[in-house]
Amino acid sequence: MDKLKVMTIFGTRPEAIKMAPLVKELERRPEFESSCCVTAQHRQMLDTVLDIFRIKPEFDLDIMEAKQSLSTITSKCLLGLETVFQQVRPDLVLVHGDTSTTFAGALAAFYQQISIGHVEAGLRTGDKYSPFPEEMNRCMVSRLADLHFCPTESNRRNLAAEGVAKGVFVTGNTVIDALGTTVRDDFRFTTEELNRLDYQGKKVIVVTCHRRENYGEPMAQIMKALRRLALTYADQVELVYPVHLSPVVQKAARSRLEGLDNVHLVDPLTADEMHNLMARSYLVLTDSGGLQEEAPALGKPVLVLRRETERPEAVAAGTVRIAGTHETDIFNLASELIESPAAYAGMAHAVNPYGDGTACRRIADAILYYFGRSSRPPETFQSR
Numbered sequence: 001m002d003k004l005k006v007m008t009i010f011g012t013r014p015e016a017i018k019m020a021p022l023v024k025e026l027e028r029r030p031e032f033e034s035s036c037c038v039t040a041q042h043r044q045m046l047d048t049v050l051d052i053f054r055i056k057p058e059f060d061l062d063i064m065e066a067k068q069s070l071s072t073i074t075s076k077c078l079l080g081l082e083t084v085f086q087q088v089r090p091d092l093v094l095v096h097g098d099t100s101t102t103f104a105g106a107l108a109a110f111y112q113q114i115s116i117g118h119v120e121a122g123l124r125t126g127d128k129y130s131p132f133p134e135e136m137n138r139c140m141v142s143r144l145a146d147l148h149f150c151p152t153e154s155n156r157r158n159l160a161a162e163g164v165a166k167g168v169f170v171t172g173n174t175v176i177d178a179l180g181t182t183v184r185d186d187f188r189f190t191t192e193e194l195n196r197l198d199y200q201g202k203k204v205i206v207v208t209c210h211r212r213e214n215y216g217e218p219m220a221q222i223m224k225a226l227r228r229l230a231l232t233y234a235d236q237v238e239l240v241y242p243v244h245l246s247p248v249v250q251k252a253a254r255s256r257l258e259g260l261d262n263v264h265l266v267d268p269l270t271a272d273e274m275h276n277l278m279a280r281s282y283l284v285l286t287d288s289g290g291l292q293e294e295a296p297a298l299g300k301p302v303l304v305l306r307r308e309t310e311r312p313e314a315v316a317a318g319t320v321r322i323a324g325t326h327e328t329d330i331f332n333l334a335s336e337l338i339e340s341p342a343a344y345a346g347m348a349h350a351v352n353p354y355g356d357g358t359a360c361r362r363i364a365d366a367i368l369y370y371f372g373r374s375s376r377p378p379e380t381f382q383s384r
């Protein structure tokens with residue numbers, strides 16, 4: 001029997017981190033002829049992930065521009081992928097999550113009538129404009145996809161509520177597979193500043209912030225809250241903030257936080273550095289999706305710098321709280337976790353609602369089952 005031709009498409013840092021272990025799994029299995037196409041919607045932030053996980057894509061569309069618009073990303077991906085799909089004719093295209101690369105990847109595959117598998121399917125906020133444009137990207141991909149790999153049972157229910165019930169598998173999130181390969185006790189950071197931090201004596205707070213719906217006043221409020229935290233707890237707290245390369249984010253962060261002794265504005269970290277930094281930290285403040293999944297697995301409390309989340313599982317488990325985007329709310333919640341050991345202990349316990357480290361195996365098994373190459377579906381991921 002011919003091998004199944006599966007092409008994995010991704011373009012940004014988080015997609016790369018979460019697709020990397022799946023690419024490895026597909027390469028390992030004799031039933032698949034695996035290939036990889038990156039759009040490079042992100043350039044430097046993608047390349048570091050490819051290096052760490054030793055992935056050499058067969059195709060690279062190299063589309064990134066400074067301050068790119070949503071239309072530019074989508075149209076460049078669509079045109080580039082058309083050529084790649086015509087050349088390779090995969091049996092299945094895999095896209096991940098909710099970026100513009102994801103949406104364009106699914107649409108380009110649909111135009112060629114190629115089957116589509118959606119990894120990290122079924123996340124929803126119910127708010128069309130938040131996260132923007134990700135909420136609509138993932139809704140549209142759910143309409144286009146044939147296979148839906150939901151991290152959790154609640155993601156499956158979201159799809160069922162929209163009438164999507166065929167080809168749905170609950171697999172866990174591949175990010176937990178990735179995390180299992182990066183965190184080590186003897187890890188040394190290549191960013192020397194991070195080796196010098198006093199992780200025992202100080203409360204090290206990891207910060208990230210990049211979402212488009214936070215551009216403008218919400219991001220300004222977030223930066224003010226961070227400044228106030230750094231000044232109020234100057235002798236107790238070290239803020240480590242790897243600043244996203246988006247010029248909008250760089251300006252917002254540097255204009256308010258540069259020059260404070262206990263604020264470390266560093267370049268984006270490689271995935272292994274970020275995972276090991278979180279593992280050594282006290283608290284995480286973020287608007288990132290991926291960090292909301294990783295930090296709970298590492299037992300670190302998270303305050304989400306957004307108005308809502310599509311990842312309610314860790315909120316229910318008590319390790320993640322929605323802080324919103326107002327300076328005072330963020331400051332008050334973080335202060336409580338800095339000052340009150342009881343409040344901190346209430347949130348700092350390791351939970352793993354998002355995966356057990358074997359999501360990629362389940363996804364590969366589900367693909368074989370869907371294409372009639374195996375008679376058994378994978379067992380459903382049950383969160384503990």
Ligand code: UD1
Nearest residue numbers: 012041042043044045046065066067068099100245246247
């Ligand atoms: C994108 C995704 C978002 C995801 C985020 C992860 C969309 C619409 N947004 O948002 O869902 O959460 O990635 O980080 O798909 N840049 C560089 N080098 C890089 C990466 C970015 O210089 O390696 C700069 C460029 O100027 C680029 C800008 O950042 O134009 C914004 O990148 P873009 O992919 O458009 O948006 P993100 O905010 O990164």
Ligand code: UDP
Nearest residue numbers: 014017242268269270271274288289290291
């Ligand atoms: N990450 C990283 N370096 C950084 C910041 C984040 O490797 O400097 C990782 C993080 O551990 C997670 C992913 O990038 O795996 C999250 O990406 P991002 O926050 O850019 O996007 P989102 O998850 O919000 O879509």
